[in-house]
Amino acid sequence: MSDIIDGLVWQLVFADSKEDKNTAYTKLWNLGQEKGVLPASINDLYLARAQGQTPLDFTVPAINLRGMTYDSAQAVFRAAVNKNVGALIFEIARSEIGYTDQSPQEYVGVIIAAALAQGFTGPLFIQGDHFQVKVSDQPGVAKEGEVDKVKELIAQALEAGFYNVDIDASTLVDYAKPDIYDQQQTNFLVSSQLSQYVRSLQPEGITVSLGGEIGHIGGKNSTEEELRAYIKGFKENISEGMIGLSKVSIQTGTHHGGVPLADGSLADVDVDFGTLKNLAQVSRQLGMAGTVQHGASTLPKDYFAQFPASEAVEVHLATGFQNIIMDHPQFPEKLLGKMYDWIDQNQQDEKKEGQTDEQFHYKLRKKAWGPFKKEVWSLSGEIKEAIGSQLEKEFAFMFQALKVENSKDLVSRFVKPVILKK
Secondary structure, X not given: OHHHHXXXXXXXXXXXXXXXXXXXXXXXXXXXXXXXEEEEOOHHHHHHHHOOOOOOOOXXXXXXXXXXXXXXXHHHHHHHHHHOOOOOEEEEEHHHHHHOOOOHHHHHHHHHHHHHHHOOOEEEEEEEEEEEOOEOOOOOOEOOOHHHHHHHHHHHHHHHOOOEEEEEOHHHOOOOXXXXXXXXXXXXXXXXXXXXXXXXXXXXXXXXEEEEEOXXXXXXXXXXXXXXXXXXXXXXXXXXXXOOOOEEEOOOOOOOOOOEOOOXXXXXXXXXXXXXXXXXXXXXXXXXXXXXXXXXXXXXXXXXXXXXXXXXXXXXXXXXXXXXXXXXXXXXXXXXXXXXXXXXXXXXXXXXXXXXXXXXXXXXXXXXXXXXXXHHHOXXXXXXXXXXXXHHHHHHHHHHHOOOOOOHHHHHHHOOOOOOOO
């Protein structure tokens, strides 16, 4: 069976024709349905948390896999099966779909295959992270056609099996306006519009988990007034009786990928856990499960236990896993050099004034996953096993620190996946 799954994954990712890719995806999806690997929405678990029916002292890890995805996902599932973890999300952002060359259909198929390979069963949460609306040169105004592009992506994602979607219109917050409600207005108007679009397309029997965002990651820290204004405006602009957001992402002082210093090392980050906890409590008052922390994977290890203590419902993790792969002693130095050469030749327009090569390569190397995808997937089994072993240890640590060990029964109590054959 493992050889069959491996073959289908390779066909899904690297077949020349769209028809062959579709065939591989369909076979993996249906095999997952037969074996109990069931893409699902985490909405009912989060709703139960909002209503006080679950503990508050766990934080669901949402893991972005940018490269070597099949092997990395298997490392996740090995740790999850060993630790009896069910509260776990796989996700990919709009930007990552582009620069890693992973379509929603491919991402879902690969994650299902990894679950099958490692014997994981039950609800499988796959999420669209930062389905982001890009802002124009005018603050608070989306670029022309942006909303339609996000709608198109939502449709593709739902069809593929993403039953969790984080809408990010925080780019449209206009801080130049004096009133906080007015600052958030375009954000909540676009968020409500896209949320209603999701509801119009979601499969029968599934309530997609929806997330919003009030503070652009890397910007100023979020406030209670902003959260209340955003939710007030959001609820005023959705259809009566429509199920709204299950969570909201806020800014607490982090940056995606961390802040590299001149030598390529990362600067210390001061996370405002007080804001995280306060807004988690306000979120539950407003009917949601809590707050979401972004940009966390590169934080010091002792920070992770503070996320459950701060009642964060979810934490998004990406760059730290990328770093484990690219910085691993067995990752071929020659291949990494080729990636950096490609960055130098193709990404110079993104190099900031005064930035060292180390800073530039660190910030931009995520964009080399797509161009070197096949080379990374073709690394020897020995190399992938060594990297996978280190990844597994990292995932196991995070499951323990975030207190999602033995969460399988809790998830099963509230989440009832729907069988959907294709």
